[in-house]
Amino acid sequence: MTNRRKFLIGMGSLAAGSAAAVGSGAFTSVSANRDITVDVVGDGKAFLQFEKAREGDGNSVTPNAQEYVDTSGDAFSVDLTETSEGGKGLNNDATTIFDNLVDVTNQGTQPVNIGVDLETEPEVLGIYAEDVNGTQDDKGGGFAVRNYPDDPNWDHTLEVGETLQNIGVYVTDPDAIDGETTYTVTIIAERVGGNLD
């Protein structure tokens, strides 16, 4: 499962009020080139950081993260297709829970709300955070954000530097999965209060 992440960060607005027009001059058009330096980095170093989940003491990666999370590329992915012990897939007619897979940290400069856009979450599984298991109805209520962007219902807020630990996946309907399937979900982080100043 590869993850497509969406990170929306807003800057606090400095009351930019008074725009006094000083110059005089009619111009018909202005086209100005301006330089932008952008560093594009992997998940481990980005404003919104994703890492393999760590144990509570922070010292070691959890066994599930070690087994199922791949951070060798720039974007992390979760692979639930096989185990190093010879397992080749999920049981039919069962709910399987994969706890403690990924940690996410706000490395921006403002508090953000965060969640998986429910619109992108596949029917067959749910994504949750910490110990909040969702139900079949709300599909991963612990981490998903509903009604984004019109009327988002956030469950989690991350202060600057704060980590949301142990994001996991539970698969509720394995029979609906056709062989080996890759799903992509969108994770949204948005400045608390939304994008409007």
Next chain:
Amino acid sequence: MNRRRFLAGAGALAGAGSLALGTGAFTSVSAERSVSVAVADDFRAFLRLEPIEAEGIDGKRAGRSTTASSEVAFDIPGTDDGENAAAAGVGVDSVYEFHDLLEVVNQGTQPVTIYSEYDGDALADLALVTDRGVVRQNRPVLAVGEGLDVGLYIDTTDAATGDYDETLTVVAERSGGNRD
């Protein structure tokens, strides 16, 4: 602060009584006229571009928009103490928005429409963004004297990791286009 003033040639061809009968065919005429042009820093130009020194961590500047020279420039991540030192950049396969980096003010005499253009290929997209979304189809109009806070929209879908020096063209065009 580099404010330059440019006064171009003053030789006027005072067209005295050159009344000719018939039609005059000419191949070319070169007549010098005076044009005064002042080139101003971004913050005092007709289209004023002024960095918003927004607060980063602990109320310090993040340094994501600056005017070290006479032109506005952007750095993501920011270069000042208010930036989060742990962040090395935007992530791959992501859409980032950094709002309120720059104030654009119409200091001309007519309403103008604001938009941006990006010709690079390092990023999937780079554009101006306001609180109402990406400045694309829905282009804001600035009345005379009006200002607007804009930021950057950065789409890294399929972009490789790396440090990129990109150019964004900020355009202000008389509302209704250039034709009368």
